[in-house]
Amino acid sequence: MADPESPSVALFVTCLVDIVRPSVGFAAVRLLEAAGCRVSVPDSQTCCGQPAYNSGDRPNAAAVARQVIAACEGFDYVVVPSGSCAGMIVKHYPDLFAADPAWRVRAQSLSARTRELLSFLRDERGFEPVGVRMDAAITCHDSCAGLRELNIRQQPRDLLARVAGARLVEAGLAESCCGFGGLFCVKYPDISAAMADRKIDEIASMDADVVCGGDLGCLMNMAGRLSRRNVPCAVWHTAEILAGMTEGVAPVCGTVPDKRDGP
Amino acid sequence: MKSTASQFPANVRAALDDRVLQDVLKNFSEGFPLKRARAVERLEEFDDLCDAARDIKDHVLDNLDRYLLGFEERVRESGGHVHWCETADHARAAILDICRSANARTITKSKSMIGEEIGINDHLAAHGMVPVETDLGEYIIQLRQEPPSHIIAPAIHLSKEQVARTFAHHHHARDPGRNLNDPRAILDEARAELRQKFLEADVGLTGANMLVAETGSVAIVTNEGNADLTMGVPRVHVVIASMEKIVPTLEDASTILRVLARSATGQDMTVYTTFVTGPRRTQDLDGPQEFHVVLLDNGRTGLLGTEFQDILRCIRCGSCINHCPVYSTIGGHAYGWVYPGPMGSVLTPALTGLPDARHLPGASTLCGMCETVCPMRIPLPKQLRHWRVRQIRQKLVPVTTRYGLGLWAFVARRPALYRFVTAAAVRIMSALARGRSRLPRLPFAGGWTSVRDLPAPQGTTFMAQWKAGRRRYP
Numbered sequence: 070m071a072d073p074e075s076p077s078v079a080l081f082v083t084c085l086v087d088i089v090r091p092s093v094g095f096a097a098v099r100l101l102e103a104a105g106c107r108v109s110v111p112d113s114q115t116c117c118g119q120p121a122y123n124s125g126d127r128p129n130a131a132a133v134a135r136q137v138i139a140a141c142e143g144f145d146y147v148v149v150p151s152g153s154c155a156g157m158i159v160k161h162y163p164d165l166f167a168a169d170p171a172w173r174v175r176a177q178s179l180s181a182r183t184r185e186l187l188s189f190l191r192d193e194r195g196f197e198p199v200g201v202r203m204d205a206a207i208t209c210h211d212s213c214a215g216l217r218e219l220n221i222r223q224q225p226r227d228l229l230a231r232v233a234g235a236r237l238v239e240a241g242l243a244e245s246c247c248g249f250g251g252l253f254c255v256k257y258p259d260i261s262a263a264m265a266d267r268k269i270d271e272i273a274s275m276d277a278d279v280v281c282g283g284d285l286g287c288l289m290n291m292a293g294r295l296s297r298r299n300v301p302c303a304v305w306h307t308a309e310i311l312a313g314m315t316e317g318v319a320p321v322c323g324t325v326p327d328k329r330d331g332p
Numbered sequence: 333m334k335s336t337a338s339q340f341p342a343n344v345r346a347a348l349d350d351r352v353l354q355d356v357l358k359n360f361s362e363g364f365p366l367k368r369a370r371a372v373e374r375l376e377e378f379d380d381l382c383d384a385a386r387d388i389k390d391h392v393l394d395n396l397d398r399y400l401l402g403f404e405e406r407v408r409e410s411g412g413h414v415h416w417c418e419t420a421d422h423a424r425a426a427i428l429d430i431c432r433s434a435n436a437r438t439i440t441k442s443k444s445m446i447g448e449e450i451g452i453n454d455h456l457a458a459h460g461m462v463p464v465e466t467d468l469g470e471y472i473i474q475l476r477q478e479p480p481s482h483i484i485a486p487a488i489h490l491s492k493e494q495v496a497r498t499f500a501h502h503h504h505a506r507d508p509g510r511n512l513n514d515p516r517a518i519l520d521e522a523r524a525e526l527r528q529k530f531l532e533a534d535v536g537l538t539g540a541n542m543l544v545a546e547t548g549s550v551a552i553v554t555n556e557g558n559a560d561l562t563m564g565v566p567r568v569h570v571v572i573a574s575m576e577k578i579v580p581t582l583e584d585a586s587t588i589l590r591v592l593a594r595s596a597t598g599q600d601m602t603v604y605t606t607f608v609t610g611p612r613r614t615q616d617l618d619g620p621q622e623f624h625v626v627l628l629d630n631g632r633t634g635l636l637g638t639e640f641q642d643i644l645r646c647i648r649c650g651s652c653i654n655h656c657p658v659y660s661t662i663g664g665h666a667y668g669w670v671y672p673g674p675m676g677s678v679l680t681p682a683l684t685g686l687p688d689a690r691h692l693p694g695a696s697t698l699c700g701m702c703e704t705v706c707p708m709r710i711p712l713p714k715q716l717r718h719w720r721v722r723q724i725r726q727k728l729v730p731v732t733t734r735y736g737l738g739l740w741a742f743v744a745r746r747p748a749l750y751r752f753v754t755a756a757a758v759r760i761m762s763a764l765a766r767g768r769s770r771l772p773r774l775p776f777a778g779g780w781t782s783v784r785d786l787p788a789p790q791g792t793t794f795m796a797q798w799k800a801g802r803r804r805y806p
């Protein structure tokens with residue numbers, strides 16, 4: 070049963086963090102431990118199944134989801150450093166097994182225990198980062214699934230407000246899709262880039278040093294486009310900022326040209 | 333209207349390369365959403381009204397036969413006629429018959445997406461009649477022989493300079509040196525041109541925003557008043573509507589009207605909201621002598637009871653289109669048929685067939701903005717996913733995608749194999765990055781690297797580092 074003092078948390082790392090940016094996983098571990106959780110990393114986890122689910126391939130999505138469900142049983146919480154992967158488990162797993170009573174029960178149980186990292190830290194652990202500093206103007210990107218499936222908007226801002234030296238600046242397009250959309254971004258790269266460019270044009274005009282967000286997919290898309298266009302703005306996962314890792318880890322796509330040097 | 337939805341990728345390329353269109357779309361994407369947000373803010377019970385509107389339409393769709401038959405009876409009692417049309421062909425034939433019986437030459441027309449769906453203008457013109465669009469946007473695109481690019485703002489893809497040039501080109505009788513720089517001047521010229529057409533018309537053809545079962549009335553909303561002149565002046569009024577436009581009562585119609593304009597343009601009410609019932613009665617001073625309602629199915633009843641029934645709640649407010657980041661990037665013509673944006677990508681495959689519309693369900697990031705702003709609570713992303721499921725089942729996706737997903741799932745179900753494959757992928761990407769933090773190019777990843785860099789991985793996978801005992805980074 071859940072011990073409110075020290076719950077057992079399984080970290081579901083997500084495939085993108087596992088492959089592209091392990092530092093986000095380590096940031097999540099550090100934050101969860103600082104928030105009083107006992108963190109485990111189930112070693113049979115792979116991917117949540119979104120690529121198949123959003124492509125309409127329900128049999129393969131369900132096959133992968135079964136693997137995730139089995140891997141993540143036995144913990145008080147399953148915490149995910151991604152709004153879309155958490156949304157997949159919370160909102161879509163039960164739907165995926167609507168016609169399969171045995172698995173539906175297990176999917177619903179996992180759904181009820183699964184949380185997105187930043188909202189879990191803020192809403193359920195009352196966590197506040199202590200002794201973290203980042204001297205930068207930061208703007209948040211609200212990833213679509215986190216925002217619209219899980220209502221994550223204020224939590225990252227509240228947490229970032231506790232980072233010394235950080236100045237939050239709001240982008241008018243913060244809630245607009247960046248054009249990632251999973252396989253969409255490789256199927257329609259030109260539309261995707263044009264969508265990212267709207268946000269990037271605004272960010273470039275805003276005097277923001279840093280864009281952060283809670284979904285590595287969106288961050289890779291925006292960082293990749295910022296880098297391609299040589300726009301000076303660093304991209305971090307919000308968890309990396311909160312874990313105080315920005316001094317020792319390069320931002321997504323590496324360092325960008327300094328503003329003072331011009332683009 | 334002929335569909336070019338199957339050429340979606342080429343349509344997109346053209347739209348992205350069209351500088352004028354891109355400028356227009358940028359303004360468009362800022363206007364409507366702001367107006368809607370303000371209108372919704374002003375009305376505390378907006379969310380409750382949306383729930384009520386959804387429930388009305390759900391009830392109607394479960395009892396469609398009853399309400400349609402009731403509507404027909406009331407129309408007949410008031411002296412009108414109802415024409416049941418299963419297909420676009422039937423509807424075109426019915427309208428042509430009515431126009432022929434009226435010896436019609438000029439037919440004024442107010443905006444109707446069903447009119448676009450069945451291509452009524454071309455059909456009437458091919459039979460020697462002169463259909464004249466009277467909605468300003470529709471009038472402009474009729475002159476330019478273009479399809480609409482938006483369901484409530486059909487000429488939204490044009491700049492005012494393009495409209496001025498169109499008028500200068502088509503209105504020969506006017507002073508060639510006149511000033512058309514000002515939107516007001518454009519509007520006045522259209523009004524003067526159309527005034528004569530209203531008076532000449534033998535038949536007026538309108539759409540319908542709602543059909544009211546309890547009274548046999550047709551509700552039509554506009555901001556220009558053109559529909560009122562279209563239905564009130566000619567001898568014959570023909571309404572063309574799809575059958576899911578029915579609502580049970582006037583009270584229900586007023587509930588839906590309260591969410592319609594707010595969602596569409598951010599107005600509390602449209603400027604003109606008109607209910608008409610039957611032809612002119614003996615004591616009436618004006619109105620048509622004949623009143624016809626052409627009811628079109630065109631595949632819609634085939635959606636009843638399926639996973640797509642929800643889309644039949646759509647009231648064509650355009651809110652999903654106004655808020656769609658993909659639409660505001662590519663415009664409406666790229667979608668290739670009558671209905672663009674999220675609602676179009678759900679409806680078009682049902683009406684023109686999934687093979688023709690195969691690109692549309694995938695032309696969305698599923699960002700969910702459309703569902704958030706839909707006053708009828710249509711789960712549009714979910715509906716798009718339903719089409720994707722059918723595409724997989726019907727093998728309408730490229731074989732590489734299908735096998736790719738199968739292979740990926742095979743690996744993702746086997747953690748040991750998955751670890752091996754991901755570690756290998758990271759090694760390869762790291763080798764190609766040669767110490768850089770980003771990859772400008774990557775073999776077989778052109779979809780990604782054609783427009784953006786790819787971040788290089790950080791050495792090895794998280795799972796490998798964790799297993800090796802690492803707990804801190806860097």
